[in-house]
Amino acid sequence: MTRDLTRVLTRAFALAALILGAVLVLSPFLWMLALSLKAPDEIFTPNIDLIPNSLHWENYAAAFGRANLLRSLWNGTIVCSGILVLQTIFAVPCAFALAQRRFAGRGVVFGLVLAGLLVPFHVTAIPIFLGLAQVRMLDSYTALIAPFAASVFGIFLFRQAFAALPTEVFEAARVDGLSEPAIVWRIAFPLALPAATAFALFSIVAHWNDLFWPLIATSNPALATPPRAILYFRDAESGAEVGALMAAAVVVVAPMVALFLVAQRRFVQGLAAGGLKG
Amino acid sequence: MTRRRETLTTLVLVGPATLAMTMLIFVPVVVVAGLSFTDYQFGAHSLNFVGLDNYRTLFTDPQARRAVTNTLLYAAVVIPGTCTLGLLVALGLHSLAIRAPRAAAVLRAAYFLPVAATLVAMAVAWQMLLHPNLGLVNQMLAAAGLPGQRWLSDRGLVLYTLAVIGIWQSLGYAMVLFLAGLAAIPPQLYDAAEVDGAGEGWDRFWTVTWPMLGPTTLFVLVITATGAFRAFETVATLTKGGPAFASDVLVYAMYREGFVYFKAGYSAAITMVFFVLTLAVTVLKFRVLENRVHYR
Numbered sequence: 213m214t215r216d217l218t219r220v221l222t223r224a225f226a227l228a229a230l231i232l233g234a235v236l237v238l239s240p241f242l243w244m245l246a247l248s249l250k251a252p253d254e255i256f257t258p259n260i261d262l263i264p265n266s267l268h269w270e271n272y273a274a275a276f277g278r279a280n281l282l283r284s285l286w287n288g289t290i291v292c293s294g295i296l297v298l299q300t301i302f303a304v305p306c307a308f309a310l311a312q313r314r315f316a317g318r319g320v321v322f323g324l325v326l327a328g329l330l331v332p333f334h335v336t337a338i339p340i341f342l343g344l345a346q347v348r349m350l351d352s353y354t355a356l357i358a359p360f361a362a363s364v365f366g367i368f369l370f371r372q373a374f375a376a377l378p379t380e381v382f383e384a385a386r387v388d389g390l391s392e393p394a395i396v397w398r399i400a401f402p403l404a405l406p407a408a409t410a411f412a413l414f415s416i417v418a419h420w421n422d423l424f425w426p427l428i429a430t431s432n433p434a435l436a437t438p439p440r441a442i443l444y445f446r447d448a449e450s451g452a453e454v455g456a457l458m459a460a461a462v463v464v465v466a467p468m469v470a471l472f473l474v475a476q477r478r479f480v481q482g483l484a485a486g487g488l489k490g
Numbered sequence: 491m492t493r494r495r496e497t498l499t500t501l502v503l504v505g506p507a508t509l510a511m512t513m514l515i516f517v518p519v520v521v522v523a524g525l526s527f528t529d530y531q532f533g534a535h536s537l538n539f540v541g542l543d544n545y546r547t548l549f550t551d552p553q554a555r556r557a558v559t560n561t562l563l564y565a566a567v568v569i570p571g572t573c574t575l576g577l578l579v580a581l582g583l584h585s586l587a588i589r590a591p592r593a594a595a596v597l598r599a600a601y602f603l604p605v606a607a608t609l610v611a612m613a614v615a616w617q618m619l620l621h622p623n624l625g626l627v628n629q630m631l632a633a634a635g636l637p638g639q640r641w642l643s644d645r646g647l648v649l650y651t652l653a654v655i656g657i658w659q660s661l662g663y664a665m666v667l668f669l670a671g672l673a674a675i676p677p678q679l680y681d682a683a684e685v686d687g688a689g690e691g692w693d694r695f696w697t698v699t700w701p702m703l704g705p706t707t708l709f710v711l712v713i714t715a716t717g718a719f720r721a722f723e724t725v726a727t728l729t730k731g732g733p734a735f736a737s738d739v740l741v742y743a744m745y746r747e748g749f750v751y752f753k754a755g756y757s758a759a760i761t762m763v764f765f766v767l768t769l770a771v772t773v774l775k776f777r778v779l780e781n782r783v784h785y786r
Contacts, residue, residue, distance in 0.1 A: 222691070226582050226585070227582075230583065234601060237600060237604060237658060237661070240619055241612075243615060247618055302506055308503060309500055309503040313503070315496075321504055324516070328516075334722075334744065336514065336515060338761060341532075345532075361510050362515060364511060392499045421608045421610070424723075428749050439610035439611065461608075461614050464611045465608050468607055480602065
């Protein structure tokens with residue numbers, strides 16, 4: 213009897229702790245959302261009110277009006293899709309060859325992939341910056357996209373997916389006279405779509421959220437990616453436009469949150485697999 | 491003839507990626523290692539070999555050294571914080587999921603949200619949360635009769651504030667990995683433990699769960715460590731390494747010395763220290779992975 217009671221109490225306590233923890237974790241989101249809808253005079257009163265008195269949507273209009281917010285969302289979209297397309301074009305054929313073809317040097321190439329996983333992007337920043345400066349390509353979309361073309365993590369992930377596919381499928385296609393690139397893109401790639409989705413989510417989130425490289429590679433505000441635009445806005449804002457700044461932050465975070473909520477399982481899979489990356 | 495065609499096909503498939511990998515990863519690593527022994531400045535037309543001078547500065551100059559010590563201190567707070575909390579939340583959600591899967595799923599999503607959210611934007615939100623006068627945190631402290639703190643401008647406090655934000659951000663990631671580890675524990679083991687009289691609460695945890703989670707725990711530790719060494723966004727957004735270098739960390743110092751002050755050689759040395767630190771724990775991670783292939 214008492215044992216059952218202890219168990220119920222323990223469970224109730226654990227649940228309460230979990231809910232409290234979740235509220236704490238969500239509090240920056242809630243506070244951001246609340247401030248983004250408050251009028252300035254309400255922000256500057258020392259009251260703890262999570263719910264705004266009235267919804268001050270003007271903050272969102274102000275955020276879009278200033279800060280090149282729309283422009284930065286566009287830049288972010290171009291940069292993320294550019295990177296993803298390049299990474300896929302480079303990684304998929306290589307991964308297919310590593311998984312389904314025998315050739316001299318396969319061990320070496322795979323060794324390079326594994327070694328590459330050990331190198332965080334930060335380590336390569338100075339030489340890549342020098343290289344881009346040499347060819348006068350800094351401050352351009354190319355500078356934001358090209359350095360990420362070779363995703364060893366992508367090669368690794370796709371190789372695993374391709375290795376799990378039965379070889380007979382590809383042999384049958386070869387007998388039918390399909391060229392090897394056609395086999396890669398028309399047969400292997402569609403079959404590895406779950407891995408591709410996980411990789412795409414990983415790549416998009418990583419590059420939408422990145423500040424390090426955009427800060428280094430660009431100085432032109434017109435090329436600002438979303439996080440960079442937030443910083444420009446924050447540095448220009450002198451305290452009078454907190455609501456608008458929070459609105460801009462909400463707008464920048466929203467696509468990633470939406471992506472996460474829509475594709476939770478793949479999303480977690482992609483990001484969890486990303487732990488392999490150095 | 492067909493042999494040559496085969497080789498050509500392989501080259502078409504593998505060549506571009508291999509070339510890109512070499513140019514974008516391996517050549518830069520060699521270049522940055524070389525630069526770290528020089529006094530090269532961005533834009534300069536010449537450079538001198540200076541031996542270990544850059545490294546000497548980094549480890550002996552009291553100001554420069556802060557980047558190294560702060561990174562280690564930051565990691566020393568974030569790693570245990572993230573792993574302990576991640577494990578506790580995972581344990582709670584794992585047992586909740588049996589009775590209330592919907593509720594567990596909602597809570598899991600809540601804990602994971604910061605992993606997906608743009609850290610720079612969230613850091614700006616944290617800045618308002620921690621604002622000395624208007625922030626929710628100090629207002630709540632005041633309501634409880636406690637003195638407010640200057641969370642981001644107090645030299646003794648700032649690094650810990652950033653570490654708490656770091657834990658907040660990576661907790662959900664650790665949780666997800668622990669949940670996968672928990673799901674992989676065969677239920678029979680718990681039955682066996684019950685027969686042996688270890689069927690309840692913490693007994694059960696120490697006899698079955700904890701030993702079975704060993705590899706997962708090591709994996710999470712290593713991933714959290716590499717993440718902590720890489721701290722940049724919050725520092726760049728909230729403190730710029732200040733006040734007085736109190737929150738300077740390796741990656742931010744690398745950025746500042748290299749790309750604000752253009753001291754490429756010195757920045758390369760900071761890069762190498764960061765690289766060696768990351769490499770040490772990543773190698774550990776791969777040794778763990780070898781023993782445990784089916785981790786997803």
